[in-house]
Amino acid sequence: MFRFISALPFALGALKLASAATVLTGQYTCDTAGDYTLCNDQWGIANGVGSQTSTLISASGSTISWSTNYTWANNPNDVKTYANVLSNTAKGVQISQISSFPTTWDWYYETQSSGLRADVSYDMWTGTAQTGTAASSSSSYEIMIWLSGKGGIQPVGSLKTSGISLAGYTWNLWSGTTETWTTLSFVSADGDITSFNAELTPFFQYLVENEGVSASQYIQAIQTGTEAFTGTAELVTTSFSVSLSG
DSSP: OOOOOSOOEEOOOBBBBBOOOEEESSOOEEEETEEEEEEEOTTTTTGOEEEEEEEEEEEEEEEEEEEEEEEESSSSTOOOEEEEEEEEOOSSOOOOGGOOOOEEEEEEEEEEOTTTTTEEEEEEEEEESOOTTTTTOOOSEEEEEEEEEEEEOOSEEEHHHHHEEEEEEEEEEEEEETTTEEEEEEEEEESSOOOEESHHHHHHHHHHSSSSOOOEEEEEEEEEEEEEEEEEEEEEEEEEEEOBBO
């Protein structure tokens, strides 16, 4: 799904510690720390009523932790926000040249309201150019991996294939078109995956072999976070990391 990436995220230093947590409150406020940029991305708030903050807890090198606290109402089928971290280093490699693409993500809901509608997801962007901005004219594909989906929400498009085995889990693949790119979403068929430790390469290999994605596509951007539809929750990421080598 489309999400705005601020062109001018402000940086408050390369290292953030829990004792100096940074709270983001603005619609598109971002903060760079370590290898990542945390953004309180509220691109869809015109479709709802509520508020959101994102807190950078700590960051050191390739590992980051953060939390997002939100309340949203109205238009339950519309995404209000995608609070996320963007990797500043895992990009610029063609799918055919990927040699290593490891990631870990440990998260939990500190609180969640009854009937919460939200996902916890990777949002990765590819294009024909080596560099490009997520959700822009340079994007050819948006590739999502849903580790959680609450309240019966669905990705863009329609169900394409069920029962895909990748990275030790089972996934259902959804496909659709948004703006100028194609969205391909792997949705966990195993329920919430709160501790994800995997190699991402097989997901891209599957799309090349089965969905016509060109192996010459470049990884342009990798985001991870939560899409909030409606409800109240505090999502905490205790540890996240991703790296990409070609």
